Amino acid sequence: MTKDVDAVCAAYAAMNGVEFGKPDAGLGNARTAPLAGGGLVGVRAPLRETEDPVVRPYWLVEDIEAAVSAVVEAGGQIAVPPMEIPGHGTFAIYLQGGNDHGLWQL
Secondary structure, eight states: OOSOHHHHHHHHHHHHTOOOOSOBGGGTTBEEEEOTTSOEEEEOOOSSTTOOOOOOOEEEOSOHHHHHHHHHHTTOEEEEEEEEETTTEEEEEEEETTEEEEEEEO
């Protein structure tokens, strides 16, 4: 998440040889680019005035409920419980060690 989506996308594209698509409303208007290993990188602007820029990796998981339970058992704090985004899967966000982390289930 950044306040300058176009500049960040341009830098990532130049460094990594990827091509970003148009903003996806289902992903908070994030622009995404597929990665060679099958991953996806997304860049979006803040969704609210108080949202600070952040780099948040998302871990692809088979069972998001089990992953959330494991995070809580390990001392993580759930910031956004599992939420489905139609056509994209289910995500959750947790805080641990002073960092944002994400989980994603397709």
